[in-house]
Amino acid sequence: QVTLKESGPALVKPTQTLTLTCTFSGFSLSTTTMRVSWIRQAPGKALEWLARIEWDDAKFYNPSLTTRLTISKDTSRNQVVLTMTNMDPVDTATYYCARTLYSNTYYYDYWGQGTLVTVSS
Amino acid sequence: SSELTQDPTVSVALGQTVRITCQGDSLRDYYATWYQQKPGQAPVLVIYGRHNRPSGIPDRFSASRSGNTASLTITGAQAEDEADYYCNSRDISGSHVLFGGGTKVTVL
Numbered sequence: 001q002v003t004l005k006e007s008g009p010a011l012v013k014p015t016q017t018l019t020l021t022c023t024f025s026g027f028s029l030s031t032t033t034m035r036v037s038w039i040r041q042a043p044g045k046a047l048e049w050l051a052r053i054e055w056d057d058a059k060f061y062n063p064s065l066t067t068r069l070t071i072s073k074d075t076s077r078n079q080v081v082l083t084m085t086n087m088d089p090v091d092t093a094t095y096y097c098a099r100t101l102y103s104n105t106y107y108y109d110y111w112g113q114g115t116l117v118t119v120s121s
Numbered sequence: 122s123s124e125l126t127q128d129p130t131v132s133v134a135l136g137q138t139v140r141i142t143c144q145g146d147s148l149r150d151y152y153a154t155w156y157q158q159k160p161g162q163a164p165v166l167v168i169y170g171r172h173n174r175p176s177g178i179p180d181r182f183s184a185s186r187s188g189n190t191a192s193l194t195i196t197g198a199q200a201e202d203e204a205d206y207y208c209n210s211r212d213i214s215g216s217h218v219l220f221g222g223g224t225k226v227t228v229l
Binding site for chain 2: 014025034037039046047048049052061062091096103104105107108109111112113114
């Protein structure tokens with residue numbers, strides 16, 4: 001059974017760095033073709049892809065956020081960590097991690113429940 | 122352009138058929154994937170690849186593509202199909218991912 005769960009602070013101040021952890025089970029990021037992505041959704045808004053990390057440690061970022069994002073993995077602990085620097089109130093959103101597969105395009109077959117992050121002083 | 126465009130809202134009478142579209146240049150090369158999201162819940166994968174449904178997704182959901190437009194069709198819409206639907210695909214570079222703006226489906 002595949003599960004993912006996001007964890008991190010519910011509230012961060014502007015300019016601070018956000019660190020989110022995705023802890024998963026039911027698959028391994030050391031398995032060829034496995035990937036994990038982060039996706040966020042501001043209140044009432046659409047989904048927005050943030051970053052993806054692959055089994056071979058390849059990393060890909062949303063071009064509009066690439067300077068602020070870092071994604072990493074700890075295969076032994078089944079965790080993926082996303083850091084986002086210089087947080088702003090517009091970054092207030094629910095942040096999801098999702099297992100990522102590939103069939104001509106990338107898709108997300110299992111999602112975490114999401115964690116709401118509010119950016120406010 | 123490097124974006125995916127969806128109609129914001131669409132309505133359908135109970136038991137009727139509704140088509141949700143997603144437009145974007147990258148769809149000429151890559152399939153769209155579709156997700157259903159109900160209020161307060163994480164998105165659920167509905168269609169992936171050319172026209173594959175994950176286990177548990179009813180066969181009233183189907184997908185198609187023509188040119189730069191991908192479509193999700195619900196044949197015989199049910200009350201529980203009322204939700205937001207998002208498409209996603211790769212961007213033209215192939216390395217990054219795009220999401221559409223979402224379509225809110227109302228079942229009347």
